[in-house]
Amino acid sequence: MVNSLIYKKSNIRFLSILGQRGAFGYALTELVKEKSDIIALTGDLCITSGLERFYKKYPDKLINAGIAEQNLFSISAGMATMDYVPFATTFSNFAALRSNEQIRHFAGYLNENIKIVGFGAGFAMGMFGTTHYAIEDISAIRSIPNLTIFSPADCLEVAKVTEAAYNIKGPVYIRLTGVMNHPIVYKDNYNFEVGKSIRFFNGKDIAIFATGIMVSKAIKLKKFFDESNIGVTIFNIHTIKPFDKTSILESLNFKLIVSLEEHSVIGGLGSVIADNLCNFVEHPKLLKIGTKKEYQKAGDYEYMLNANDLSNDEIYMKIIEIYNIEGEKENE
Amino acid sequence: MNNREIYVKVFLDTLGVEEKELEGLKYQDVPSWDSVGHMSLMAELEEAFDIMMDTEDILDFSSFEKGFEILNNYDVEF
Numbered sequence: 253m254v255n256s257l258i259y260k261k262s263n264i265r266f267l268s269i270l271g272q273r274g275a276f277g278y279a280l281t282e283l284v285k286e287k288s289d290i291i292a293l294t295g296d297l298c299i300t301s302g303l304e305r306f307y308k309k310y311p312d313k314l315i316n317a318g319i320a321e322q323n324l325f326s327i328s329a330g331m332a333t334m335d336y337v338p339f340a341t342t343f344s345n346f347a348a349l350r351s352n353e354q355i356r357h358f359a360g361y362l363n364e365n366i367k368i369v370g371f372g373a374g375f376a377m378g379m380f381g382t383t384h385y386a387i388e389d390i391s392a393i394r395s396i397p398n399l400t401i402f403s404p405a406d407c408l409e410v411a412k413v414t415e416a417a418y419n420i421k422g423p424v425y426i427r428l429t430g431v432m433n434h435p436i437v438y439k440d441n442y443n444f445e446v447g448k449s450i451r452f453f454n455g456k457d458i459a460i461f462a463t464g465i466m467v468s469k470a471i472k473l474k475k476f477f478d479e480s481n482i483g484v485t486i487f488n489i490h491t492i493k494p495f496d497k498t499s500i501l502e503s504l505n506f507k508l509i510v511s512l513e514e515h516s517v518i519g520g521l522g523s524v525i526a527d528n529l530c531n532f533v534e535h536p537k538l539l540k541i542g543t544k545k546e547y548q549k550a551g552d553y554e555y556m557l558n559a560n561d562l563s564n565d566e567i568y569m570k571i572i573e574i575y576n577i578e579g580e581k582e583n584e
Numbered sequence: 585m586n587n588r589e590i591y592v593k594v595f596l597d598t599l600g601v602e603e604k605e606l607e608g609l610k611y612q613d614v615p616s617w618d619s620v621g622h623m624s625l626m627a628e629l630e631e632a633f634d635i636m637m638d639t640e641d642i643l644d645f646s647s648f649e650k651g652f653e654i655l656n657n658y659d660v661e662f
Contacts, residue, residue: 263627265627265630265631266623266624266626266627266628269623269626269627269642270620270623274619274620274623277620278620281620299619302619302620304618304619304620305618305619305620305621308615308618431639432639432642433638433639433642
């Protein structure tokens with residue numbers, strides 16, 4: 253399915269214009285042509301979920317559960333017991349936080365085959381404010397057994413993740429970040445494997461583990477590191493769980509490991525890496541870069557990234573500062 | 585083909601409409617020019633004219649006629 257979407261350059265750009273949520277809706281509309289057991293459910297966010305065309309083409313395959321997210325996932329679990337493959341969409345915070353107990357019960361405990369699609373993760377909901385931001389969702393879901401957690405880097409990867417989620421016989425959480433006109437990470441087809449991170453570059457100094465839209469930011473920073481003669485390797489962690497442990501093994505000889513995410517530094521990708529690093533007696537310092545620990549005044553997307561020191565400049569400066577301190581320690 | 589012919593062809597190919605429908609055609613006038621169709625149209629125009637549009641212009645691209653005005657800002661002359 254996915255291959256038909258991507259071989260034309262304009263299709264990759266088309267998906268990027270849609271943004272991650274629109275790309276998801278488009279991918280699901282393509283996927284359902286071949287997979288008749290797919291059913292889409294939404295918490296009154298049909299168009300916002302990118303499912304407008306899906307609904308027009310397959311009105312009998314979309315259920316609007318209303319603004320009642322706990323019901324949304326309960327109904328999805330019921331559909332799963334009837335051998336449907338439900339993709340249930342809402343804002344990430346309403347999925348992970350408001351419906352946490354339903355996810356724990358139906359996805360975790362009962363291992364029902366539901367696909368939870370949380371969009372607008374991070375600060376993508378902009379002026380909707382803190383009530384709609386999802387900066388704790390990975391943390392809230394990660395400890396629940398049985399769930400696979402995806403956080404795609406760009407819109408092409410959203411299509412890959414959507415197909416992969418269908419093929420997994422078990423519950424999945426898909427975390428969609430960013431807004432329209434999403435940066436393109438993959439300009440051509442590539443091999444995607446669940447739980448296998450994707451490596452960019454081969455620097456030996458700093459290993460940057462990034463997820464979601466932050467992968468594109470990390471890649472943009474490469475030229476600045478080049479100018480400073482600092483070698484970087486970037487890992488696209490598209491699958492938060494199960495985590496690719498080999499990426500940790502490949503990073504043990506670096507001078508610094510950095511986690512980069514549009515999520516709290518507590519409980520997200522940085523914590524996943526820390527959980528794995530602690531298995532080793534010696535390992536590089538881990539710098540966790542994510543959202544600030546306190547809630548802040550709301551603003552549009554770019555404003556919120558800047559307010560959380562997640563602009564390219566701020567990220568670069570943070571990394572360089574710690575890298576230099578580690579270098580001084582090494583020289584002592 | 586000149587730029588106008590390219591512009592028209594992208595509309596015809598992407599939206600599946602006939603040329604006589606183009607004059608006065610606005611977003612959501614035909615089923616194929618829905619939100620997804622719009623983004624597909626934008627991507628095809630970008631490729632055809634080797635440009636990359638800003639989000640504001642993509643959202644502002646509300647009709648066949650409006651497109652001329654927007655593309656002019658990217659040095660596409662008609």
